[in-house]
Amino acid sequence: MSRQPATGAREIARRIPSSLGQIPSALGRIPSALRQIPSFLKRVPRAAWICALIACLNAICWSLITPPFQVPDEPAHFAYVQQLAETHSLPTSGSSEYSEEEEVAVADLHQAEVRWHPENHAVATEAQQRRLAHDLSRSLARSGPGGAGVAASQPPLYYALQTIPYALGSGGTLLDRLELMRLLSALMAGLTALFAYLFVREALPGVAWAWTVGGLGVALMPLLGFMSGALNPDAMLYAVSAAIFYLLARAFRHGLTPRLAIAIGLASAVGSLTKLNFLGLLPGVIVGLIVLARRAARTSRATAYRSLALALAVGAAPVSLYIFINLLSNHAGLGVVSSAIHLTNSRGSLPGEISYIWQFYLPRLPGMANDFPGISSTRQIWFDRSVGFYGWLDTSFPVWVNNLALIPATLLAILGIRALVTLRDTLRSRLIELAVYAVMGVGVMLLIGADSYLKFPGQAGTYGEPRYLLPMLPLVGAALALSARGAGRRWGPAAGALIVVLLLAHNIFSQLQVISRFYG
Numbered sequence: 001m002s003r004q005p006a007t008g009a010r011e012i013a014r015r016i017p018s019s020l021g022q023i024p025s026a027l028g029r030i031p032s033a034l035r036q037i038p039s040f041l042k043r044v045p046r047a048a049w050i051c052a053l054i055a056c057l058n059a060i061c062w063s064l065i066t067p068p069f070q071v072p073d074e075p076a077h078f079a080y081v082q083q084l085a086e087t088h089s090l091p092t093s094g095s096s097e098y099s100e101e102e103e104v105a106v107a108d109l110h111q112a113e114v115r116w117h118p119e120n121h122a123v124a125t126e127a128q129q130r131r132l133a134h135d136l137s138r139s140l141a142r143s144g145p146g147g148a149g150v151a152a153s154q155p156p157l158y159y160a161l162q163t164i165p166y167a168l169g170s171g172g173t174l175l176d177r178l179e180l181m182r183l184l185s186a187l188m189a190g191l192t193a194l195f196a197y198l199f200v201r202e203a204l205p206g207v208a209w210a211w212t213v214g215g216l217g218v219a220l221m222p223l224l225g226f227m228s229g230a231l232n233p234d235a236m237l238y239a240v241s242a243a244i245f246y247l248l249a250r251a252f253r254h255g256l257t258p259r260l261a262i263a264i265g266l267a268s269a270v271g272s273l274t275k276l277n278f279l280g281l282l283p284g285v286i287v288g289l290i291v292l293a294r295r296a297a298r299t300s301r302a303t304a305y306r307s308l309a310l311a312l313a314v315g316a317a318p319v320s321l322y323i324f325i326n327l328l329s330n331h332a333g334l335g336v337v338s339s340a341i342h343l344t345n346s347r348g349s350l351p352g353e354i355s356y357i358w359q360f361y362l363p364r365l366p367g368m369a370n371d372f373p374g375i376s377s378t379r380q381i382w383f384d385r386s387v388g389f390y391g392w393l394d395t396s397f398p399v400w401v402n403n404l405a406l407i408p409a410t411l412l413a414i415l416g417i418r419a420l421v422t423l424r425d426t427l428r429s430r431l432i433e434l435a436v437y438a439v440m441g442v443g444v445m446l447l448i449g450a451d452s453y454l455k456f457p458g459q460a461g462t463y464g465e466p467r468y469l470l471p472m473l474p475l476v477g478a479a480l481a482l483s484a485r486g487a488g489r490r491w492g493p494a495a496g497a498l499i500v501v502l503l504l505a506h507n508i509f510s511q512l513q514v515i516s517r518f519y520g
Helices: 009-020 023-027 029-035 037-043 046-065 074-087 100-108 126-136 149-153 157-168 174-203 208-219 222-228 234-254 258-272 276-280 282-296 301-328 336-347 350-361 377-387 399-422 424-429 431-453 466-485 488-519
Strands: none
Touching (some): 046 208, 046 488, 074 100, 074 157, 208 466, 234 431, 258 301, 276 282, 276 466, 282 431, 377 466, 399 424, 399 488, 424 431
8 A cells, every 4th residue: 555645743743853864964055045145136126126225215314313312222222232342242131231431422312301201302402412522532431331221131143233333333433333233224124125025026926016015115114214223123123024924925935945944944043033022923934834844745745844844943043042041141041031921820810911912902802801991902002103103102193193094094904805805716725824924923912912911910001012013014015015906907006106105104204203302
C-alpha cells in the first residue's frame, strides 16, 4: 500500500525535528539570499518608490515641527542610545536619571513645563534660546548613571542603529544629534510605505491603480509621520511589521520557498530585536508558516518542512537569546510580557482580564463589569485619538473635528463593504490567508490590552494609543484600496484620488495643529 499524504499540524511537528539537521546547510543560503536584494530592488515598481519618498519627506517634516523631547518617551530613548554610544553597554536601570548633557537640555527646553500643558509653548524668546545654545555648547558629561527610563527593558537593535547618526553628529550639539537620529527614523517610514504598497499589490493583485491608493494612504498617515519623525523604536517596528505582512502575502501567492522562509525568519528576528510589541505578531506569523508549509507539502514535503523549520529557527534565535540574557541579569524573561503574565497569575483573574481587554476595544457585553464607566472606548480612545493625538499625547483636534471625521470614515467603510461583497467569491477562496492576518492583528491587540491591564484598576485605558496599532498599517492600506475599488470600475480611480487628497489634508491640518500648540 502507498503511504497517504501527511497533513495536519501533528504531522508537521513530527517532521520538523528531522528537518532541523538540515538547517546548518540551509543557513548557508542566507548570504546568497542577501545577495538577491539588489535584483529585488530593481523589480520594485516606481510607484512604490514614490510612496516611500513621500512617507520619508512627511516624517522629516514632522521631525522639524515637533519640538525636541515632546514625543512620548523620547528622553528615555535618547538616553538609551547615548548610553550605548558612549559606554558601549546597555542601560543598567529603568531610572530617569540621565547624563548631565541631557538633563541640562531637558531643563533649558522647559520640557516638563510644556509636556501635558497645552497652555505652555516651546522655547521661543531670544533669552531662552541664548541660554539653550550656551549650555549646549559647554563640555557636559555625555555618560550618566545608566538609566534609560521606560526604554531600558526594550531590545537593543533600534538603539544600536541609532548610534550611527549619533556618532556622525558627535561634533555638534545634543539637538544636532537628536535631529540626525530622527532622520533615520524618517527613512524607516519610507520602508513602511514601500512594504505596505508591496503588500497591497500581493493581497489585491487585480487593479494596479489601487496599489498606489493603499501605498499613498499609508505614506500620508499623520500618526505614521509623527511617530517616525521622532526618536522611537516604533518607527522601526512599523517598517519590519510591514515587511512581514508583505513576505507572508507573497508566500501565499507564490508558495513558501526556502528563500522566502529565510526572509520571513530574518524579518521576525529583526522585529523581535526591535521592540517587545512585535511578539504580538508572532503567533499569526507561526500560524501562517504552518499553513504555507502544508500547502507546499503537496508538491515537496521535504522542502516544505525544511523551509518551515528554517524560518522558525532563524526567527526564534533572537528571542531565545533575549530571554537568556534577561535571565542572566535577573530580569523577567520577556520583560513586560512576563510581567503581564505574572500579574494575571497573581490575581487569579483571567476572566477579569479577558473582560477588560474586550472593553478596551469594544462595547461592554451583558454581564461584564463596567471597567470604562462613562466613556466609549471604541469611539473616544481609538477613533478620536486616531483622528489626532500628537505631542506628548496632549495635542488633539476639537471635538467637532472628531465628529466631522465620522462622515468620511463611514463612507469609506460602506465602500469597503461593497467591495468585499463584490469580491466575495475571491474572499471565500482566501479565508485562511485572511484568518492569518486576523490572528496577527488580534495578537497585537491582546498584547496591548494585557499591558494596559497592568495599570488596572488604578488606571483604565493606559496604552490606549492608536500608535500601538500601527504595526497593522499594511491592512489599513489594503482597506483604503478596497474602499476605492468599492466605488466601481468607473468611479474607482476618482474615489482613490479623493481618498489620497483627504489624507493629505488630514496630514497638513495635523501638522498645523501641532505648530499652533507649540509655537502659537
